[in-house]
Amino acid sequence: MSSAAARVINFPRAQAILANPELGVRRASTIERPLPDMVPSGVPAIDALTGGLPRGALTEIVGPTSSGRTSLLLSVLAQATARQEACALVDAADAFAPESAVVAGVDLKRVLWVRCCLPNSPFPSLERAGMENCGKKKAKLDPGAHVEQALKTADLLLQSGGFGVVALDLSDVPPVIARRVPLTSWFRFRRAVENTPTVLLALEQQAYAKAAASLVLGLARRDCRWQAVSQQSAPTHTRVLEEMEINAEVLRSQFALKKRPASAHYALPSAWSIRG
């Protein structure tokens, strides 16, 4: 259903709920909101599952390491830069790989990259930095500083406006730190993107934004396939990682997503295994 059609259908329905007391006793949370403008993510299975990613709303992409979060992000960025939109990536752990982005089709000139990891930090991952802080270097390094930098910068970028996609990459932030982010920050982000054409993405290990997120997409790796792995006698240098199979499901959505599958599976090929 197109977004325009959804508005036309859902708006009279909301009026009917107000007019009819029997309908009016329904819980507010069960009243589905009309679909906003959606943009394709570049992964057909995800688009079939969610109808795309909503503009003017916060979308959380959650999952553990190697669950395809970054691949989905790069796909979204590739789509947005192909539409010649300016994008911003707030990288809390300084883990963005420009080479991977180019291979995924991202036009890097249209992507503003904010690297939040401290230059003198000996640990690239916040989780690892946090653990190290539990030891002797606690006074020197604050693991939450990176997250604070990321939140401040994301806020600035959202207030500035004009970006097609703003991605806040907290993939490597351990939940114990990310949970400290006050809910008001997420609601402020949501308010900042409301009624704007910006797609706000947050990449995380768990969903933290609660009701501030309009769409929560959970990703998990099902399997990975190695080329020629069945031949046990084959030397290891003759086989390569061919693809990763990803399972995606909508954990929460504020939009009308009826007649859509509950979950989706798709394969992510490695860059070197793509032929043609």
Added chain:
Amino acid sequence: MFACLFVPDFPVEALLCLEPELRTKSVAVLEGKPPLSRIIAMNDAARKAALEMSMTRMQAQLRAPEAVLRMRSPEQEASAHASLLDCGHAFSPRVEDTALDHIVIDVSGLDRLRGNLSQVADQIFQRVSSFGLHANLAFASNADAAVHAARGFNGITIIPAGREAEYLAQLPVDNLFPSPEMLETFDRWGVRTFKNLAVLPEISLSQRLGQEGLQLQRLARGAFARTLVPAEAPLTFQETMELEYPIDLLEPLAFILSRLLEHICLRLQARALATNALHLCLQLEDAEQGTGIFERDLQLPVPMLNAKLFLQLLHLDLKVHPPSAPIVKVRLSADPVRPRFAQGGLFIPISPEAERLELTLARSQGIVGEERVGTATVLDTHRPDPFRMERFEVTAPTQKVSAGFARAAQVAQRIFRPPISVGVQMSNNCPARLLCSVPNQPQGDVLACSGPWRTSGEWWSDQAWQHEEWDVAVREKENIALYRIYRDLADGRWFLAASYD
């Protein structure tokens, strides 16, 4: 028709236009080496306070202790004069750079563009007032009559054509700046005003005072016609302020920069220009090494003309790069360029506003560091993680926006910067277990692996590398994660380079 803009007490006005809060005070400007410096200009308040020209600083301080006494600043006067010229050029391309304190503008034909003469006069007066200069403005059918009227009458004076002698009649003959001998002669004859000189018989005057006397008489009658010499002033937009006391805090400096920027923006606006680069030069007070110079350049991605934005950008820049000593002099200049013309459209992709984006980038740089905000450019090298950070600029749409994107999503890498040192147990020449002494580091049994692939390069430099890379699937506590690890062949140590996500 010609207009003359004359700024009385020009050295004082040059000072007051940048420090308007001094207008209510007695201000005098001195020139010469201390202690022999003497007053060369003063404002009305100083005259009321009984200060006189050629007084020394000591005499002035004794006469009026509350008076503000400043040394003459040729740079500030040059800035004020440039403002005067820019004001003239805002109305007409034919502007004569007559003297430091006055200019003559050819206003012929302006009535078709800007209304009648009094409306033009109001507009010019408004423009010059916006620069903070208190000027007299006079219109006359010839340039010299306009100059004499501007020198002689306060405010706006419009002399109708043919009535110059009548209007100038009461002006003192000193305003013609005759030679001392001539002035003495006029004094002896009892010629005190323009009218006294204008009514003298021409032949007799010529016999006694020669051509010089005749020329002065024509000037006094307002009938001296000469060709205007238009000057094309160089497009340099520079403002300077010498400080009475050194300042060492950013807030008072921002206050000064705000005034200088407002002046520069007004001048650029008068010339229908904008700027894409600001140059700040601070003269520092350094007791040990004499005076030092601190310079900062602010490059803008597009031509802009917004004093508030410039101030915020300079403020953010100075916060990151503060000067090392107190500041005694501030000089700010702008590179003039044509303004940006942007054509809006319904189907143009969304992009950030250049001004807001520049401010956002500067603020972000203040949070995470200057080199950590921008756009990445992949380098043409086999070195691991090859990229360079560059300035982010909004790229204009180059071609028709594509409806779809054909390339499928692929496995992406996440880089560990710097690589994490790990231990690897080998079995049958393959990684069998990833080890790490620190908890929560990736560690566990290797379920599958591929490799090794050897890469090396730059053996000719001190940045040589020689790696043996493996892709491994590691069983962690609740998850199986894919990593790229490598062994540095120079020292045999293992590192975690990236994860696949």
